[in-house]
Every structure is written in structure tokens, then in C-alpha cells.
Amino acid sequence: MPMKRSKPVYLFIGVVILLVLIRLCSHHEPQPEFTPRDYPDIVRSGILRAVTEYNSISYHADKDSISGFDYELLNAFAQAKHLQLEVTPEMSFEERLKGLTEGKYDLIATGTVVTTRSKDTLLFTHPLLLSKQVLVQRKQEKGKDSLYIHNQLELGGKTLHVVKGSPVLLRLHNLINEIADTIYIQEVDQYGPEQLMAMVSGGDIDYAVCDENIAKANIELYPNLDIDTDISFTQFYAWGVPKHAPVLLDSLNVWLDQYMKSEDYRKLYKKYFH
DSSP states (O other), rough: OOOOOOHHHHHHHHHHHHHHHHHHHTTTTTOOOOOOHHHHHHHHHEEEEEEEOBBBBEEEEEEEEEEEEHHHHHHHHHHTTTTTEEEEEEHHHHHHHHHHHHHHHHHHEEEOOOOOTTGGGGGEEOEEEEEEEEEEEEEOOOOOOOOOOOOOGTTTEEEEEEEEEEEEEHHHHHHHHHHSSEEEEEEEEOHHHHHHHHHHHTSSSSSSEEEEHHHHHGGGGTTEEEEEESSSOOOEEEEEEEOOHHHHHHHHHHHHHHHHSSSSHHHHHHHOOO
């Protein structure tokens, strides 16, 4: 004859399950909540949150300190406005854009190419730099069947590696139409442009596309690399803020207009762009 369980037993089991669930849930750390902000909100908080890319131009560890053109320029702005600066390095352009849209970051403080498409999602500061995208490949070797590309017309049928979500993708798709041939594009999400340069140098991949300023800053490390073939025209590079932050944009532009006339700025520029 089957045994009947009393209601108190079921109640006890239910309470035990509930306590276990509560205990499990208590081990999950609450995720910080962010809301999109404009400059008045930033001033009230006293903290400016920026996202950048870890590379030799924008932001990098230098012995026991942090260096980089974008980092040092933004730090000067934060000090002038009496703001604490929080900088997060993020290699993925898509993640930088996502964090900006969600309010996790207040601005993208790394050279972002200004295009019609990027203007659809970002407000850009006045131009900070001029640069272009270049092909990274190994130098031509005498006596060997070389993979060397002499001009853009020879890109047909080749595979180019680029950082995932990079604005250069638009240029590459336009280039496919211009040369009337197929260019295979491999987007890489775990590496930045400097890592792609190392992979080309080591023979892991044959071609990558990289910002010229970053390429020039690293070319001495890789004497077997060539960066002389242009992929894009010279373009404006600037910082980006979200569409909901026009006051932050104005504050940055007013400060940049003044600071870029100073001796401090000239020294900073010369430090990274000879």
C-alpha cells in the first residue's frame, strides 16, 4: 500500500528548495546599471567614462604608467574640467559602439574614421588627425614566388584580415566594386591591428588592413613588412560621442579648439607623430 506524504513534508521540501534557490541567486553579483548621459550628468557625477583601443597610438602601458595620444589628450580635458577619468580599453569596434549606446561609456576616445555611415550613429568632434588605411603584407623576396601586392587591382581573389566591425569594411566593399573583382574579407574579433601586423610578419596570415599611423608606429618591430599600398584615401579621424550627448560634444570642441593651439598640444602631437 503506497505511503501518503503529509502536507508538512511537502511544505518542508518546498522551503528547502526555496532556500537553496535564494542561496544560489545570492552568489550572482549584481550587474552595474548604466544610463546614457550628457555633459551635465557627467559633471554631477564627477566621472568621465571613455572607451579606447589598446594600441601604441591611443592607449598603452609604458613601464609603470599609461601613455597614448588619445589618453593623454583626454586626460588633459578631464583635468581642465575637474573630472575623474575612467578609461576602458576595448579591441572590438562593435563593443565600443554598443557600450556607448547603452551608456556604459560617454565617448569613444580613439581615432575613429569619419564617414557618412559612422555619422549615422555618432556625433564627431572636430578632426584630430588625418590618416588612411593601408595594406600590411610581407616584403617581396627575390627569387621566390611572392604574394606581394603592387596595387589595389591585384587584391582580387585575396583574403584581407580586418578588425571585426571596423569602419574600413565600408571602404573594402566599395573597393570590390571599383576593381570589379572579389576580395575576401576575414573579420577578426579577438585581435587588434598591432596583433594582425604580428600575424602577417610571422606568416600566420598574408594580408591585413591597418590604420597608417598605427602601422608606422610599429613598422620598426617588423622589418619584413611592407605598408606602402594604400587601401583608402586620406580621411579625418575624430572622437565619437553618442547622439544623445550634444552638450558633451560642444564642450569637447570648445576645449579642443583652444588646447590644440597650445604648446602643450604641439609637444604631445610631436611625441606620437614625428
